[in-house]
Amino acid sequence: ERSYNITLLPGDGIGPEVVAVAKDALSLVGSKEGFELRFQEMLMGGAALDAVGVPLPDETLAAARASDAILLGAIGGYKWDNNEKHLKPETGLLSIRAGLGVFANLRPATVLPQLVDASTLKKEVAEGVDIMVVRELTGGIYFGKPRGFGTNDKGDEIGFNTELYAVSEIDRIARVAFEVARKRGGKLCSVDKANVLEASMLWRKRVTAIASEFPDVELSHMYVDNAAMQLVRNPKQFDTIVTNNIFGDILSDEASMITGSIGMLPSASVGESGPGLFEPIHGSAPDIAGQDKANPLATILSAAMLLKYGLGIESAAKRIEAAVTATLDNGFRTGDIYSPGTTLVGCKRMGEEVLKAL
Amino acid sequence: ERSYNITLLPGDGIGPEVVAVAKDALSLVGSKEGFELRFQEMLMGGAALDAVGVPLPDETLAAARASDAILLGAIGGYKWDNNEKHLKPETGLLSIRAGLGVFANLRPATVLPQLVDASTLKKEVAEGVDIMVVRELTGGIYFGKPRGFGTNDKGDEIGFNTELYAVSEIDRIARVAFEVARKRGGKLCSVDKANVLEASMLWRKRVTAIASEFPDVELSHMYVDNAAMQLVRNPKQFDTIVTNNIFGDILSDEASMITGSIGMLPSASVGESGPGLFEPIHGSAPDIAGQDKANPLATILSAAMLLKYGLGIESAAKRIEAAVTATLDNGFRTGDIYSPGTTLVGCKRMGEEVLKAL
Ligand SMILES: CC(C)[C@H](C(=O)O)[C@@H](O)C(=O)O
Ligand SMILES: CC(C)[C@H](C(=O)O)[C@@H](O)C(=O)O
Numbered sequence: 001e002r003s004y005n006i007t008l009l010p011g012d013g014i015g016p017e018v019v020a021v022a023k024d025a026l027s028l029v030g031s032k033e034g035f036e037l038r039f040q041e042m043l044m045g046g047a048a049l050d051a052v053g054v055p056l057p058d059e060t061l062a063a064a065r066a067s068d069a070i071l072l073g074a075i076g077g078y079k080w081d082n083n084e085k086h087l088k089p090e091t092g093l094l095s096i097r098a099g100l101g102v103f104a105n106l107r108p109a110t111v112l113p114q115l116v117d118a119s120t121l122k123k124e125v126a127e128g129v130d131i132m133v134v135r136e137l138t139g140g141i142y143f144g145k146p147r148g149f150g151t152n153d154k155g156d157e158i159g160f161n162t163e164l165y166a167v168s169e170i171d172r173i174a175r176v177a178f179e180v181a182r183k184r185g186g187k188l189c190s191v192d193k194a195n196v197l198e199a200s201m202l203w204r205k206r207v208t209a210i211a212s213e214f215p216d217v218e219l220s221h222m223y224v225d226n227a228a229m230q231l232v233r234n235p236k237q238f239d240t241i242v243t244n245n246i247f248g249d250i251l252s253d254e255a256s257m258i259t260g261s262i263g264m265l266p267s268a269s270v271g272e273s274g275p276g277l278f279e280p281i282h283g284s285a286p287d288i289a290g291q292d293k294a295n296p297l298a299t300i301l302s303a304a305m306l307l308k309y310g311l312g313i314e315s316a317a318k319r320i321e322a323a324v325t326a327t328l329d330n331g332f333r334t335g336d337i338y339s340p341g342t343t344l345v346g347c348k349r350m351g352e353e354v355l356k357a358l
Numbered sequence: 359e360r361s362y363n364i365t366l367l368p369g370d371g372i373g374p375e376v377v378a379v380a381k382d383a384l385s386l387v388g389s390k391e392g393f394e395l396r397f398q399e400m401l402m403g404g405a406a407l408d409a410v411g412v413p414l415p416d417e418t419l420a421a422a423r424a425s426d427a428i429l430l431g432a433i434g435g436y437k438w439d440n441n442e443k444h445l446k447p448e449t450g451l452l453s454i455r456a457g458l459g460v461f462a463n464l465r466p467a468t469v470l471p472q473l474v475d476a477s478t479l480k481k482e483v484a485e486g487v488d489i490m491v492v493r494e495l496t497g498g499i500y501f502g503k504p505r506g507f508g509t510n511d512k513g514d515e516i517g518f519n520t521e522l523y524a525v526s527e528i529d530r531i532a533r534v535a536f537e538v539a540r541k542r543g544g545k546l547c548s549v550d551k552a553n554v555l556e557a558s559m560l561w562r563k564r565v566t567a568i569a570s571e572f573p574d575v576e577l578s579h580m581y582v583d584n585a586a587m588q589l590v591r592n593p594k595q596f597d598t599i600v601t602n603n604i605f606g607d608i609l610s611d612e613a614s615m616i617t618g619s620i621g622m623l624p625s626a627s628v629g630e631s632g633p634g635l636f637e638p639i640h641g642s643a644p645d646i647a648g649q650d651k652a653n654p655l656a657t658i659l660s661a662a663m664l665l666k667y668g669l670g671i672e673s674a675a676k677r678i679e680a681a682v683t684a685t686l687d688n689g690f691r692t693g694d695i696y697s698p699g700t701t702l703v704g705c706k707r708m709g710e711e712v713l714k715a716l
Contacts, residue, residue: 076553090553120483120590141499141521141555148556152524159560160522163499166514193604195434195448197499198506202517228608229615232478232590246551250586250608257587 003036004068004311007275009060009096012046012089013284014294014347015073021296021351022071022303025320028358029307033316040067044096045075045089045284055092061099069310070100070277071303074284098138102269102277103169104176105137105248106309109235109255109265114328118337119260121235129235131255132184134177135248137269139169140199142245163199165244170206172272177242178214185239187218191227191247203244224251231255256281263295263336266302268309278306292346295334297324300354323357330357361394362426362669365633367418367454370404370447371642372652372705373431379654379709380429380661383678386716387665391674398425402454403433403447403642413450419457427668428458428635429661432642456496460627460635461527462534463495463606464667467593467613467623472686476695477618479593487593489613490542492535493606495627497527498557500603521557523602528564530630535600536572543597545576549585549605561602582609589613614639621653621694624660626667636664650704653692655682658712681715688715 008023010016023039030037042060049055055075064070075089085091111119111129119126144162152158174190181188190207192200204221211219222230224247230237231251235258243251256262262282270276280298288294301324308317332353333342345353366381368374381397388395400418407413413433422428433447443449469477469487477484502520510516532548539546548565550558562579569577580588582605588595589609593616601609614620620640628634638656646652659682666675690711691700703711 085556085559088553094554120480120592121478122480125478144518149560154524154526156524156526157560158522158524159555159557160502160520161555161557162518162520164516164518166510166512166516168512168514193607195439195446196452197517197519198443199517199519201443202507202515225607225611228586228612229620232612232615234478247608249551249583250605253583254586254590254612257590262587 001034001036003038005038005040005066007064007067007070008039008041009044009070009072010041010047011044011073011075011284012077013074013286013289015075015284017290017292017294017347018280018296018299019071019073021347022299024351025300025354025358026303028355029316029319032319032358033313035313044072045092046077046080048092049080049087049089055087055089056095061096064096064100064275067275069275069306071299071306072277072279073299074280074282076284077286094142096277097269098143100274100277101138101271103136103138104173104270105135106180106268106270106305107133107135107252107256107265107281109133109252109259111259112261112264112328115261115264115337117339119258121258125234126258126260129258131235131238132180132240133248133252133255134173134180134240134242135252136169136173136244139165140245163197163246165199165203167202167206170203171210174207174210174242175213177240178210178217181217181240182214186216187220187239189220189222189238189241191222191224191241191243191251193224194221195223207242227251228254231258252281261337262298263334264297264301266298266305268302268305270309276306276310278302278310292348293335294347295336296347296351300324319358323354326357327353359392359394361396363396363398363424365422365425365428366397366399367402367428367430368399368405369402369431369433369642370435371432371644371647373433373642375650375652375705376638376654376657377429377431379705380657382709383658383712383716384661386713387674387677390677390716391671393671402430403450404435404438406450407438407445407447413445413447414453419454422454422458422633425633427633427664429657429664430635430637431657432638432640434642435644452500454635455627456501458632458635459496459629461494461496462531462628463493464538464626464628464663465491465493465610465614465623465639467491467610467617469617470619470622470686473619473622473695475697477616479616483592484616484618487616489593489596490538490598491606491610491613492531492538492598492600493610494527494531494602497523498603521555521604523557523561525560525564528561529568532565532568532600533571535598536568536575539575539598540572544574545597547578547580547596547599549580549582549599549601549609551582552579553581565600585609586612589616610639619695620656621692622655622659624656624663626660626663628667634664634668636660636668650706651693652705653694654705654709658682677716681712684715685711
């Protein structure tokens with residue numbers, strides 16, 4: 001029997017609740033498909049800060065590296081918001097991304113037919129939206145040096161960061177994005193600010209060069225300000241989007257809100273080799289933590305991405321996705337996606353319904 | 359009789375058409391209110407590149423500096439898109455902003471009751487949206503040094519830019535934003551990425567410090583990714599937003615698209631002293647240039663901002679705004695805001711209707 005080691009990083013807020021549910025779904029699908037999953041739970045984020053004083057303990061990174069895939073809940077909360085940078089939960093997240101080398105962040109934004117009314121966009125605009133944002137995750141202004149604080153020549157205090165991309169970083173994320181686009185609608189839109197930024201000019205030049213390896217994919221370019229508009233104006237024009245770390249942070253969140261159901265959206269972060277990191281795109285939602293109100297579906301769908309992109313077991317991923325669809329078809333909804341005429345359930349019950357459907 | 363010198367920068371694409379119309383509106387309102395406007399037309403953008411080989415001729419900047427206010431149409435077009443950086447129309451725009459020291463860019467995003475259907479957002483979400491984005495315009499990653507291309511220690515080609523803010527830059531834009539918020543709904547939301555970027559940490563610290571000078575304004579902070587979501591989820595939660603140059607570029611365009619009528623939206627760029635720069639937020643729309651199809655209302659409303667923020671003649675600004683409202687109430691629409699039951703008109707005719715209403 002095949003067996004895989006999965007590191008669980010429940011994290012903060014609603015993280016532990018949604019990860020517990022997704023773990024059960026993973027175990028069940030494993031037993032159905034004839035593989036075993038061994039889980040190891042490790043500390044990260046605020047939970048790690050409280051327990052051991054750092055947001056990413058060395059043991060956590062080591063365990064994550066040694067495993068076959070990582071499932072993360074969510075990190076952060078008001079409690080740690082004013083911490084110094086090296087003691088922020090977010091710094092733990094950035095460190096594990098860098099430590100695992102997961103440079104490609106795949107963020108689907110799909111409007112499910114059952115949930116089209118959840119979008120604030122008009123039905124005819126939201127219906128059928130199916131976008132994949134491929135965000136560069138281990139470079140750019142998040143990691144660029146020099147960074148920090150200082151004084152300028154007028155004696156004025158300054159804060160600064162460096163947006164920086166190397167050809168090798170652009171080429172590898174471009175290849176991932178072209179591969180993704182090829183398996184989807186065959187259209188890739190690269191988003192940058194090449195009319196102003198040198199880092200973007202190099203980005204555009206390299207993405208254009210890599211395009212010759214993928215003659216079957218149609219490449220277009222768009223400035224980031226226009227992309228932010230076009231996502232609102234006509235999101236259906238997009239198939240796959242590739243962009244840098246900071247623009248991807250902003251645009252993938254905008255795209256996810258266009259679906260109206262961010263409690264539904266998973267993400268995958270993968271590298272050249274080594275284990276991938278899978279997590280819902282929603283945050284730790286401290287205001288509803290511990291109240292059995294969270295929507296576990298984004299984490300369950302992240303588990304499906306883990307099976308597909310992390311372990312390469314697409315049949316198992318499909319089973320989970322089908323079970324989620326069935327559960328929605330059966331009318332079950334957590335508070336965030338509730339609408340009159342459906343059945344309001346909590347996090348645990350939603351998990352049970354998915355297990356039944358599995 | 360009071361008299362003012364106005365520099366007109368028609369620019370490219372539809373720029374000349376919309377500026378011509380706005381000029382007539384300015385002249386008429388001047389004669390009604392008892393002041394004289396003297397206009398001087400100068401080259402900028404692609405038009406300047408074609409005529410004299412640079413996107414911002416020295417004479418243009420000198421004339422602009424010597425005038426009381428500047429009205430700009432739009433710049434750019436496919437023709438110049440692949441030019442080297444110093445020969446891009448956009449570089450002319452950045453140079454005039456820097457040259458005039460207009461560090462505060464005010465971008466209203468207002469959903470007019472007559473045009474609520476133009477938004478892709480559901481009526482109940484779009485209705486009543488009235489946001490002012492105050493964007494820092496002469497600092498940050500647009501201007502930060504070092505910038506350029508190079509080679510890293512692995513011999514790999516790199517492109518890089520510097521996001522940098524000094525305390526004095528943050529303090530002055532924060533003060534403008536608090537002043538604006540005070541005259542509006544009394545709420546200011548500062549947008550940053552202080553959980554990751556040092557430049558944003560300093561931004562948040564200084565905006566918080568300046569808040570003590572404005573005890574009557576309610577300050578909140580939001581991360582940029584969340585702001586991009588919240589603008590889609592519930593734009594009415596925002597009154598005034600203050601943010602850096604690049605985030606402001608993205609969010610103000612997103613906010614404008616939420617109104618559904620970017621052909622309606624003006625902007626003002628002002629400095630500590632010296633003339634301000636006023637321009638519609640839409641682009642040069644080369645595809646409809648010269649066809650008398652452009653919507654001149656954004657430029658006419660930019661002329662109103664010129665009167666209010668540039669010359670301090672609020673009564674004249676109000677007259678123009680009222681004339682625009684009346685023209686919409688009379689049912690006139692250009693193609694971009696047309697809906698069945700209204701009267702479709704071209705750029706010139708729309709201008710004539712505004713003049714009549716004046
Ligand atoms: C928490 C934060 C550091 C993080 C990011 O900006 O990458 C988050 O917004 C995300 O998108 O995963
Ligand atoms: C044309 C471009 C350089 C400019 C900017 O990014 O500032 C434009 O998008 C704007 O917002 O005025």
